[in-house]
Amino acid sequence: MIMSSSEIVPGVFRIRGKYVDDFGYLSSYIVVNNGVSAVIDPGTAGDPGEDIIKHIKQLGLNPKNDVTAIICTHGHPDHVGGAGLLRKKTGASIMIHESDAKLLKDPSLFIKERLRLDLAGRLAMKLEKGPLRVNYRAAEPDHIFHDKETIKIGDFELKVIHTGGHSAGHCVFYESKNKILFSGDEVNNFPNEPQKFYLDLSGDIADRGTALDKMTRMDIDYLLPAHDIPHLFGEVSLQIKEARNGVNHFQDTVLRLIKARGDSDIEQLVYDIEVSRSVPIPEALDALLPTTLEVTLNSLKKAGLVKEKDGIWYAV
Ligand SMILES: [Zn+2]
Numbered sequence: 001m002i003m004s005s006s007e008i009v010p011g012v013f014r015i016r017g018k019y020v021d022d023f024g025y026l027s028s029y030i031v032v033n034n035g036v037s038a039v040i041d042p043g044t045a046g047d048p049g050e051d052i053i054k055h056i057k058q059l060g061l062n063p064k065n066d067v068t069a070i071i072c073t074h075g076h077p078d079h080v081g082g083a084g085l086l087r088k089k090t091g092a093s094i095m096i097h098e099s100d101a102k103l104l105k106d107p108s109l110f111i112k113e114r115l116r117l118d119l120a121g122r123l124a125m126k127l128e129k130g131p132l133r134v135n136y137r138a139a140e141p142d143h144i145f146h147d148k149e150t151i152k153i154g155d156f157e158l159k160v161i162h163t164g165g166h167s168a169g170h171c172v173f174y175e176s177k178n179k180i181l182f183s184g185d186e187v188n189n190f191p192n193e194p195q196k197f198y199l200d201l202s203g204d205i206a207d208r209g210t211a212l213d214k215m216t217r218m219d220i221d222y223l224l225p226a227h228d229i230p231h232l233f234g235e236v237s238l239q240i241k242e243a244r245n246g247v248n249h250f251q252d253t254v255l256r257l258i259k260a261r262g263d264s265d266i267e268q269l270v271y272d273i274e275v276s277r278s279v280p281i282p283e284a285l286d287a288l289l290p291t292t293l294e295v296t297l298n299s300l301k302k303a304g305l306v307k308e309k310d311g312i313w314y315a316v
Helices: 049-058 083-090 098-105 109-114 119-128 205-216 234-261 266-276 288-302
Strands: 005-009 012-019 025-033 036-040 067-071 093-097 143-145 150-153 156-162 171-175 180-184 222-225 306-309 312-315
Touching: 005 222, 012 049, 012 222, 025 049, 025 150, 025 222, 036 150, 049 083, 067 083, 067 150, 083 093, 093 098, 098 109, 109 119, 205 234, 205 288, 222 234, 234 266, 234 288, 234 312, 266 288, 288 306
Parallel strands: 036 067, 067 093, 093 143, 180 222
Antiparallel strands: 005 012, 012 025, 025 036, 150 156, 156 171, 171 180, 306 312
């Protein structure tokens, strides 16, 4: 297999996985500083998993001694599936936020609690070999990090920022010297469509909005997402702005559709959105739009804009 990696700034490498449906390429990152290294978002066990060890060797490092940390932005299978295997080969510590740590300890929770897939959905996911397939063994995290904690890789310092939009435990990592933000799935979930996103059932659309607002005020030259290509310099603020517009547009669309019908349930909203093509829809898995809708409706309810009775939603 031809390996594909690029050095974004000295000591920060992107490892590109294969292209998977509308999710685009999976991206993992290796940070090397003063002879130690860490992997950010190891990807699935197979891809780019295997390539990561090869790259570490190519960089002149010894996988057994020189890799200290496996740092996870969040607990979704397409980004942590390879964490356990990578730890076995390196002895590095797996680090994640408390609220997503349970997905590492019990991978089946992703389909049972975060997507609430029924049996048909679970079978479809197993068969399609998609990136969200839960096919890895449970792993106990070694370190639970918190908002504002600093993680050191040699002299390279990553500041943890808990965002909690895409999933309850989602964090992004900021490195201030080079102005790098490792953004996981909080900004770009899909290639070329910054407005397209999904939330698992533990996520929070208002928190995603707040996190994106915070990012617009940060000094970022390199935006490094867990899918899709890195975004550099002037393009960074555009990506964040578009992602923020996507959140507003999704909320506005849901409100508009409920108002137009008088009342609606989630299945009706899925249908209306699919027919009207009013928001960009994730196509890789049917469960992603209903979960995003449920999280959004709960947020609109909290804001006093809709109410719910027996699964039927009404505009206020
Ligand atoms: Zn994710």
